[in-house]
Amino acid sequence: MKITINQKNFKKSLSLVEKIVSKNSTLPILNNILLRTENGRLKLSATNLELGINYILGAKIDEVGDIAIPGRILTDFINGITDEKISLTTKSNVLLINSANFKTQILGSSSKDFPIIPKVKGSILAVVNAKKLKTNLLSVADAMSLSEARPELAGVFIKIEREKTIFAATDSFRLSEKIEKIKSNQEATIILPRNAVTELIRVCGELEGDISINLSDNQISFSSEDFEFISRVIDGSYPDYKKIIPDKFLSRVLISKTELENSVRLAGLFSSNISDVKLQCQDSSMILVARNPDKGEVETRVDALLKNEPFEVVVNYHYLLDGLKVLSEEKVIIEYNGSGSPLVLKPSETELGETYLIMPLRNQG
């Protein structure tokens, strides 16, 4: 391989693929980024076997070739230099990086040792803007289960329909759903694993434009002209969560998100070890109460507008904060459905398609 490349482009591309590179792996080859010339451009690849990423950038190719190079040192080095034009040359398993101000040799490995990242060949399921995909995943990601006890909950459920796509996640203590209007050619359901969700959110934050979603066998890809993100999908069927979302309510409160967030955070300081905070909803205010035998107690109030009967409910304040965070409007609605029923949070503008459920800790209504 013998190519010339622009430092800024190379740096940006490396930052996209480098995060996928494994650390402390028992398979040292996974610490590498694969560099390969392809159709007159340079392709960078990284994988941790569960997911993989390819990114293609322009380069002047004098001689085709490929090499696997440790991701960390390559990225740190390219980030640190300021020379605009860099030449990359391979000499057996060594990468020579040269420019006006430096001569460098990085020890690499044969590309033959680098694992193959599978191709996803299915037809395009849907096309979605990268930034929008990021927002949708972000609004449900916190609710994914951290435990692997029920593998299907350790990811985001994506249901592609003709007129809309539904994103959902639940760890059985709370549930987050986001409905986005996206036109699709086909219908499909996928459970995307937690790591893939986290990385896809990060990567989409650095991309512009549209992303195509493809699915074949148990692999999914999110790709554009320059870029491809491939992950396995979780095998299994997602619980029919729709039936636990109440379609009516006993009481409803309209409240300011920012004010409630601040008060929940304050009350949380005095919650006990089960993170319990009590919400008492009255005519024109919500009172938050928390007590901890070792720390003390707090009672704080927020203006609120109540419809129907006053109520009282105890929730885990972390879940409440997570829920408020994903609602994209300042005015939020909290719906109460009686003792033991989930509390429903949504923006007052329901067109936004955001729904967040919290199971109460114990109900003293």
Next chain:
Amino acid sequence: MKITINQKNFKKSLSLVEKIVSKNSTLPILNNILLRTENGRLKLSATNLELGINYILGAKIDEVGDIAIPGRILTDFINGITDEKISLTTKSNVLLINSANFKTQILGSSSKDFPIIPKVKGSILAVVNAKKLKTNLLSVADAMSLSEARPELAGVFIKIEREKTIFAATDSFRLSEKIEKIKSNQEATIILPRNAVTELIRVCGELEGDISINLSDNQISFSSEDFEFISRVIDGSYPDYKKIIPDKFLSRVLISKTELENSVRLAGLFSSNISDVKLQCQDSSMILVARNPDKGEVETRVDALLKNEPFEVVVNYHYLLDGLKVLSEEKVIIEYNGSGSPLVLKPSETELGETYLIMPLRNQG
């Protein structure tokens, strides 16, 4: 105690004293901040037994008193609220914090259990601007020894003379000295322990105006009207480091600090496990070379102006970066004194009083 206080002032004051509060201490009382009314104002105190801090702020006092309150929850709570006026009332060992929007009780302890922070009664040694004190301590702090093998090196040496104050630190691998023009009434030498240096740097960053330095027995204080920082000093005599600072040179190089820093950082990526980077100084450039049998190698050049003979020296690149960081001018001078002699770094404007010495790793001149 029954007082009314402004939230913003209270928040700012707590942020100053809270960092001194111990964490995970075997003496739980040290996790507290002492609140005490004093001469119509509120005094906050914290100590970790090695050093202590007092800060006094205005308050409307209805009833005098005192209480010790866990620092973390008090600070988090006061940081989180937005109500302007807060009332603080003690009821046996509980602090009641009330305002328009909340009622809070924090469990505290009797002030009798709180350790006494010693008074430093000596006459004023010197007066120095808080920001200047911070800058001077910062420019030598990195060179303090991390080991306690020689306790006198685990701190900053401060030598107060009539016309100037000298700050110095060394871990025997490198040495940093800063001379500041400060007029003093008396002469004195002090070794300030590492933790006190770190905290004083932080605290001085948040203070304005002048700080008086007092010394009595083995305690030192840095104080203003509202504020007092007290620390023990290290017992022992500081090595006579002046004699190892060369007063002449064999060769000298004038170089850009920023360019050299960038190159050292790049070369450092390829240094071996002893962090060695070789500097080859020639007529119009400095070449940096590093080799690591597991990673690769780099050779990079920086424009430089050499006086006298070319030379070659191998140094720990971390020490070189630390040294360049403290030099406050963009043009720096590096002086070479032959194989085995320390390398001297200083700004080209020597009036700045900054000197940094690095012992070479091995010399191949």
